[in-house]
Amino acid sequence: MKILALDTATEACSVALNLNGEIVEHFELLPRRHSRELLGMIDNLLKKQNVSLSDLDALAFGCGPGAFTGLRVATAMVQGLAFAIDKPVVQVSTLRALAQEGLRVHQSNAVLAAIDARMGEVYWGAFKAKDGLMQPVINERVIAPERVIVPEGEENWLGMGTGWQFEDQLAAKTINCFPDAYPRAADIAILAAADFNEGHAVPAERTRPVYLRDKVALKKSER
Structure with missing residues (x-):
C-alpha cells in the first residue's frame, strides 16, 4: 500500500508517505507559506522515495479543524492530485x-x-x-x-x-x-492506511474541510 498524506491545518506544513507501513515525512513550520511550499515538498518527497503519483493507492489529508486558509489549501491540493490520478481520498481529523x-x-x-x-x-x-x-x-x-x-x-x-x-x-x-505539538502528516498517513482498509476513502469530489466554526473573526461589536 502506498498513501501520500499532507497537512496544512496549522502553522506547520508536512507531507508523508506510508509505504507498506514504513513512514517517511517532511515537516516544517511555515506560517503563511503553505500554498507556496506544499507542492514542492510533495514533489521532493516522491522523488526521494522513487514514487510517482500514479503508484499511489490513495491520498490523505488533515481535513480539520484548523486555520480556514490552511484547510482550503490542503483540500484544494489533495483534490487536484486525486483527480489527476483518479485515486480516492481519506480525510483524517487533525x-x-x-x-x-x-x-x-x-x-x-x-x-x-x-x-x-x-x-x-x-x-x-x-x-x-x-x-x-x-x-x-x-x-x-x-x-x-x-x-x-x-x-x-x-x-x-x-x-x-x-x-x-x-x-x-x-x-x-x-x-x-x-503545547508545541502540531498535527503531522506522518500520523495522518498511519491513520489513513487503516481507514482506507476499512473502506472509508471517498472520491476527490466529495472531500470537504471540517471547520467546526463558521466565523473567521470576531465582528468589531463583539471584540
Missing part, C-alpha cells in the same frame, strides 16, 4: 492526528487534543487507543477553554496541541502536556 502523535511519541493511550482556535476558543477532542490507533471518545467541538469536556473515568490523560498554551484556563487536568 485532532485525531495529534492524538496519534501522543501515542506514537509518548506512548499515551489517552490523549486530550487541543488546537488554538483563536477568538478565545480551542478546537477540542478526546481520544483513546484501540489496536494501536487513536479513536474519538467525544464529539470534536470548538469551545471556550474553561468549558472543555473531559470524559468520565480515572484516565491518565496526555495533552497535545497548541490549545494547551491555555493550560491554566482549561477545565482539564493531565499528567503532562505539549
